[in-house]
Amino acid sequence: MAATCYQPPRKTVLWAFMLGLCSLLLVNFSVWHKEQLWRNGEPIILALAPKDPRSLMQGDYMALDYVVARELRQALQHDGNWQPNLQGWLLLTLQPQGPALYRGYRFSNADTDMTGQQRLLPFKVRNNRVLIASNAWFFEEGQAAHFDAARYGEFRLANDGELLLVGLLDENLQPL
Known part of the structure; x- marks a missing residue:
C-alpha cells in the first residue's frame, strides 16, 4: 500500500502565496520610503547629550540622548505640561x-508662525523620557571605541515630520 501525501x-495555497x-x-x-528620506530629506544635526559612561556602550549599540530633548523636558516640567504619555512638536x-x-x-x-530656518520635529514622552526619532545607534561588534567620539546625530527630515x-x-561634524 502506497503512502499518500497531504x-x-x-x-489555501493561493491565499498563502x-x-x-x-x-x-x-x-x-x-x-524604498526610508531610502527616499535618506536621499531627499532635509539634513538636521542634533547635539548628543552626555550619558553615564558606564551605560553608554552596551554590547553592539550606543544609547542616545539629545540636548534638545533635555531642554524640552525642562520646559515641559517648568510649564506644568509634563505627563507620562504625551506627544507634540519640538520647535528648532x-x-x-x-x-x-x-x-x-x-x-x-498647524501653527505657521515660524521663521524660514525653524522646523518642527515630532516628540513623544514615554517611560519618563522624551523620545525624538531614534534612541540607539547600532554598530558592528568591537567598534565601540570608534563611536565613542560621537558628539552629534545627523538626521533627515521629511515634509510630514518623519x-x-x-x-x-x-x-x-565629520561622519564617524
Missing part, C-alpha cells in the same frame, strides 16, 4: 553649521 486545497507576496511588497515599500532653529537650537514646543503642527537618524558625527 495536498492542501488550491485555495498572495499573503506572502503582499508582505514582501509592504516590506519593500517601507525600505537650524544653523548653517552646527546643531539645531531648541526654541520651544507645541502640541499641534525623522530618520542616518549617522553620527564627531566634534568637527
Whole structure:
C-alpha cells in the first residue's frame, strides 16, 4: 500500500502565496520610503547629550540622548505640561553649521508662525523620557571605541515630520 501525501486545497495555497507576496511588497515599500528620506530629506544635526559612561556602550549599540530633548523636558516640567504619555512638536532653529537650537514646543503642527530656518520635529514622552526619532545607534561588534567620539546625530527630515537618524558625527561634524 502506497503512502499518500497531504495536498492542501488550491485555495489555501493561493491565499498563502498572495499573503506572502503582499508582505514582501509592504516590506519593500517601507525600505524604498526610508531610502527616499535618506536621499531627499532635509539634513538636521542634533547635539548628543552626555550619558553615564558606564551605560553608554552596551554590547553592539550606543544609547542616545539629545540636548534638545533635555531642554524640552525642562520646559515641559517648568510649564506644568509634563505627563507620562504625551506627544507634540519640538520647535528648532537650524544653523548653517552646527546643531539645531531648541526654541520651544507645541502640541499641534498647524501653527505657521515660524521663521524660514525653524522646523518642527515630532516628540513623544514615554517611560519618563522624551523620545525624538531614534534612541540607539547600532554598530558592528568591537567598534565601540570608534563611536565613542560621537558628539552629534545627523538626521533627515521629511515634509510630514518623519525623522530618520542616518549617522553620527564627531566634534568637527565629520561622519564617524
